[in-house]
Amino acid sequence: MKNGTWKRLGTLLLAAGVVAVAPSAAAAAEEAVPTFTKDVAPIFQAKCEACHRPGSIAPMSLVTYQESRPWARSIRERVETRQMPPWHIDRTVGIQAFQNDRSLTDAEIDTVVRWVDGGAPRGNPADMPAPVDWPDESKWYFAERFDGPPDLVIESAPFTMQAEANDAWWKPRSPTGLTEDRWARAIEIRPKTVAGRKITHHAIARLVQEETDPAIRQANAAAGFDRSRTAGTFMEWAVGKQGEIMRPGAGKLMLADSEIQWDIHYSAAGEEITDSAQLGVYLYPKDQTPEHRQVLHIMGAGGVDIPPNSISVTEGFFPLQRGARIESYQPHMHLRGKAMSMEAILPTGRRQLLSHVGDFNFNWHNTYVYDDDSAPLLPRGTMIKVTAWHDNTSANRANPDPDVWVGYGDRTVDEMAHAWVNVTYFDEDDYAAEVEKREAALAARGDD
């Protein structure tokens, strides 16, 4: 491939990384104090209500003025420090355009802060936007689009959460029941019951199957994850996220006799609740095979060695055996996780930082899904480098014990240092065509 193409793809990453600049404090002060009904409610509807509404996961509702007003101080603090909404991508480096970005813009933060500083006024009731019509929790979200419920519904074994208890991670396995190979075109996960939403913090479903494609097996083995049974994250359910439809022409291959490995995080809700998670899979018709295969890879290091009272760095490498598009990034560490970055080392030796999570929080297993025009296209022979930082000192408030050595393991007091990365593979011709399509899209947008 020509050099010029690299430069242009590099420009694309930079262009996507441009960060908005906040209005200056002086200019902001001259503006009138924002009101709840006119300025703040639209922000809460778009960025908070998914979790902060009656019956959902957050501790309080932020739907009405009466409900929000008592929390004004706390809202100011959480919003200004970017702890809420949970979104941990570093906004100063790497790709910034995501399909599922729920973070606040600098202007939105400024509005909320000035609202609180100005006495958190209600404003004119007539300014209040119409309430959000949240989807019916008892229905499958994509059922209408696909003319019916999912073709396949897989359920986890039920779990009972006591009224008062520590958070629990529930990891049962369920067979998919497939007796032949099938392609998935959309997936959604949900707690089975509406009450289950109060305790289900997030649910991750991983596809476990005997991998058949040699390039994919080889890539896993080269990265140090030498498993013939690869576990790919099928999808994650988090509040406010309904599901995932594959990009056009792409699908996930589910093999006969595959299984779903669940990883569900439950939090107590003040009452005893029993629930299961459900995974709904919409399949391509049997006579329709998508052109491109999407695989969820585990990338990073298969081991960690973290001395007591120290900050440690762990690196892992994953070779792309074919031209590919990186669709999403989900860092995975435990309580000592501090930061994680994903870089591409191109066959030319040139390096690009794709994404950096600088403020990792074990409570939030966010998947960052790149936008159509920013999902990186990387040629065969690219090395993906995942770097994990762990903070095993007392400065890390989540650290249960800074005086112990920590190694790799499943328990939350053990550690991990990998990311789940969704990859769509192309053959050489299709890859070249994708690069051309991207250049055309960027040129049309005026970025080239």
Ligand code: HEC
């Ligand atoms: C993805 C779900 C989610 C979204 C979106 C979200 N929150 Fe939260 N929020 C939570 C959960 C869960 C908690 C309780 C756990 C915690 O404190 O982290 C919380 C806690 C808070 C708290 C602390 C409450 C206390 O006890 O003092 C504030 C304030 C808050 N959220 C404000 C907001 C605002 C404002 C937004 C939107 C701009 C928002 N949140 C978006 C899930 C969410």
